[in-house]
Amino acid sequence: xxxxxxxxxxxxxLLFGAILIAFSGRAQQVPFELLWRTGTVYLTSGDSxxxxxxxVLPTDIVSVKQPDGTVSAFATVNVTDFVVRExxxxxxxxxxxxxxxxxxxxxxxxxxxxxxxxxFLSPAFFVVVQPGVYTLLMRETKAPMPVQVNRYANANSMGxxxxxxxxxxYLAKPNNEIIPLRNPRKDLQTLFPKLKNDLVTFAxxxxxxxxxxxxxxxxxxxxNRSI
Numbered sequence: 001x002x003x004x005x006x007x008x009x010x011x012x013x014l015l016f017g018a019i020l021i022a023f024s025g026r027a028q029q030v031p032f033e034l035l036w037r038t039g040t041v042y043l044t045s046g047d048s049x050x051x052x053x054x055x056v057l058p059t060d061i062v063s064v065k066q067p068d069g070t071v072s073a074f075a076t077v078n079v080t081d082f083v084v085r086e087x088x089x090x091x092x093x094x095x096x097x098x099x100x101x102x103x104x105x106x107x108x109x110x111x112x113x114x115x116x117x118x119x120f121l122s123p124a125f126f127v128v129v130q131p132g133v134y135t136l137l138m139r140e141t142k143a144p145m146p147v148q149v150n151r152y153a154n155a156n157s158m159g160x161x162x163x164x165x166x167x168x169x170y171l172a173k174p175n176n177e178i179i180p181l182r183n184p185r186k187d188l189q190t191l192f193p194k195l196k197n198d199l200v201t202f203a204x205x206x207x208x209x210x211x212x213x214x215x216x217x218x219x220x221x222x223x224n225r226s227i
Contacts, residue, residue, distance in 0.1 A: 030163055032057060032142040036104075039064070039084035041074060049074075053084045055106075057140060060125050062106075076123035081107040097167075097213050100127070109137070111178050126170065126178075130217035132224035134191075135172040138213055140165050167213060171220070184210040184219075192223050199223060 039053035041064050051066040062082060063073040087101045105128045110121040130136035145162045169181040171191065181187045185203075188210075189196045202208070202222050208215040 030142040030144060031059065032163075032165070034140075035088040036084035037086035037088055039082060041082040042080050043074065043078055044080055045078075053082065055084075055125070057142070060123075062125070076108050076125060079108055079125070081105065100129070100213060107137075109172060109176060109178055114180060126172075129169075129213050130220045132221065133174055133227065134220060134224055136217050136220040137170040137172055137178070139168050139170070141168065142166075169213075169216060184216055188219070188223065192227065195223055195226055198226065 034055045034057070036053045038051070040048050040050040041053065041062055042048045049064045049066065049072055051064045054063045054065075055061070056063075060076050061073055062079060063071055065071045083103065083105050085103045087104075106125045107128050108123045109126050111124045111126075112118050112121055113124065124139070126137035126139055128135060129138050142163050142165050145164050169184055171179045171181055171187075173179060179187070179191065185200065188199060192199065199219060199222060203210065203215075203219055206218065208218055210216055210219065
């Protein structure tokens with residue numbers, strides 16, 4: 001009986017620890033909302049809803065406020081894709097991304113949520129930056145920045161914390177498998193070994209940055225033309 005109780009308490013402690021770890025991991029992701037003046041959400045049912053569109057990340061809940069004031073919210077399982085125009089956000093500490101601020105196209109893909117050794121996939125929204133045989137995708141995360149402290153302040157002065165929207169790139173293969181581009185230059189050279197040197201030469205010749213969405217899109221377009 002004592003052994004049974006001992007095993008029970010050990011299991012309970014391990015479970016509690018796992019819950020704490022999972023919670024602390026989620027706590028690093030700062031929820032935030034993106035808003036557009038207009039857009040259309042296409043549903044798995046075949047219907048569509050148009051109006052003012054908002055997207056909450058990282059929970060991936062998209063909402064549409066229609067002209068009559070009706071608000072409808074949808075999860076990824078209910079949405080195939082959506083297009084949005086005229087972003088209304090300000091103060092998001094995000095670098096300018098040109099045309100993507102005017103119009104964006106989101107598509108739902110099955111994804112392992114960056115858990116490389118997991119076979120469990122669930123739907124998530126991705127920005128389609130460059131379509132093609134290999135499609136460049138993007139997701140955004142709002143992350144807390146380190147506390148900034150004025151060097152002239154006294155030791156008791158409090159610093160201030162800022163938040164910044166970070167962009168993460170992915171590549172959808174022809175079978176819709178999602179590949180993270182954690183180091184876009186290195187990862188693309190691995191994915192396209194025959195273009196290993198050519199794609200770098202193309203980027204240098206055209207002064208393209210592997211970490212900029214629209215410039216990386218041109219590199220992916222080049223890869224699609226060359227494979």
